[in-house]
Amino acid sequence: MLIFRLPDSEVFHTLENSQEKQVSFVSFDSKTVLDFKGSIVDITKEDIENQIVSPKNKSSLIEIGKETQESYAVKISHAKDFIEKNELKKLVLSRRKLLMYLDVDSEKKLSLTKSFLKFCDSYPSAFCYLFEKNNEIWMGGFSEILGKFDKKTNAFETMSVAGTLPLDESWTDKEIEEQKAVTDYIQSIIRKFSSNLKVSSTKDLISGNIKHLKTDFTAEISPESLDKIISELHPTPAVCGFPKELCAQGIKSIEHFNREFYAGYIKVETADFIYYFVNLRCASFFKNYAFLFVGGGITLKSDVHKEWEETELKSLAIQNNLVFE
Numbered sequence: 001m002l003i004f005r006l007p008d009s010e011v012f013h014t015l016e017n018s019q020e021k022q023v024s025f026v027s028f029d030s031k032t033v034l035d036f037k038g039s040i041v042d043i044t045k046e047d048i049e050n051q052i053v054s055p056k057n058k059s060s061l062i063e064i065g066k067e068t069q070e071s072y073a074v075k076i077s078h079a080k081d082f083i084e085k086n087e088l089k090k091l092v093l094s095r096r097k098l099l100m101y102l103d104v105d106s107e108k109k110l111s112l113t114k115s116f117l118k119f120c121d122s123y124p125s126a127f128c129y130l131f132e133k134n135n136e137i138w139m140g141g142f143s144e145i146l147g148k149f150d151k152k153t154n155a156f157e158t159m160s161v162a163g164t165l166p167l168d169e170s171w172t173d174k175e176i177e178e179q180k181a182v183t184d185y186i187q188s189i190i191r192k193f194s195s196n197l198k199v200s201s202t203k204d205l206i207s208g209n210i211k212h213l214k215t216d217f218t219a220e221i222s223p224e225s226l227d228k229i230i231s232e233l234h235p236t237p238a239v240c241g242f243p244k245e246l247c248a249q250g251i252k253s254i255e256h257f258n259r260e261f262y263a264g265y266i267k268v269e270t271a272d273f274i275y276y277f278v279n280l281r282c283a284s285f286f287k288n289y290a291f292l293f294v295g296g297g298i299t300l301k302s303d304v305h306k307e308w309e310e311t312e313l314k315s316l317a318i319q320n321n322l323v324f325e
């Protein structure tokens with residue numbers, strides 16, 4: 001079962017009755033690819049609500065912070081050591097926030113389909129999805145594209161999204177440098193495949209309770225180079241770091257958990273476009289608990305308290321939209 005909604009659209013989709021590979025979830029390390037087959041069809045809100053994908057136990061929302069602010073601070077300090085030793089600009093570190101819904105006396109249980117619809121309402125410009133496959137349930141959504149390819153014109157779009165602050169704070173060198181590392185990397189890749197790259201000015205991207213810095217890129221490419229561009233782009237320094245192999249190794253040794261689909265991407269092929277959405281603000285759901293995956297770019301200027309707060313704010317994208325009934 002897969003339900004999704006494209007950015008800035010009010011139409012929900014699912015897949016039906018065909019062997020065509022239409023949607024694929026690629027893990028952060030690119031080693032796992034989960035394919036969903038079928039033709040893309042519309043699905044109503046009522047039909048979504050009638051799907052049963054909610055964990056079965058009765059539950060209420062109680063948060064148990066497995067990763068504490070102190071343990072995350074130790075990891076941030078390891079990330080800084082790694083950055084210094086390897087003379088890096090940044091490394092993207094993440095945590096898995098554990099959310100328990102314990103059986104208390106309440107009659108309430110988590111409805112993932114209603115949560116999905118609420119999440120979609122809260123983030124209208126995001127690509128949002130909910131899937132259940134091979135005993136895994138994931139929900140997520142964000143507005144960052146790794147790529148969008150127009151099959152008719154061969155136009156390719158991508159973006160550099162990084163740096164995070166609460167809406168009322170002003171950008172500092174830390175966020176500007178963090179996002180510039182992503183912008184430089186993306187430009188260097190696209191220029192190898194296209195001679196007419198256009199780069200926008202850098203703007204704010206508002207995402208619920210927080211904002212990011214965003215630069216857009218457009219270029220004409222040959223359809224044959226699309227797969228290569230995507231595999232070179234992923235994982236960008238917005239979710240990993242540069243050089244990517246070294247940073248991915250550093251992340252693995254510091255984080256101590258498998259990111260799975262978090263910070264991977266989702267490929268969606270429609271009649272006109274091939275989209276590659278960055279899989280952020282996502283969670284995997286189990287019977288009594290969920291893992292909310294949240295991270296942020298660490299630089300030598302990072303403040304441990306602010307980095308923790310950033311991941312807490314990011315976790316609210318999913319957490320504040322969970323519906324218990």
Ligand SMILES: C=C(O[C@H]1C=CC=C(C(=O)O)[C@@H]1O)C(=O)O
Nearest residue numbers: 162163164238280294295296297
């Ligand atoms: C890695 C995440 O965010 C990325 C996207 C936007 C801003 C980011 C940042 O400020 O660090 C990250 O690069 C995440 O949300 O887990």
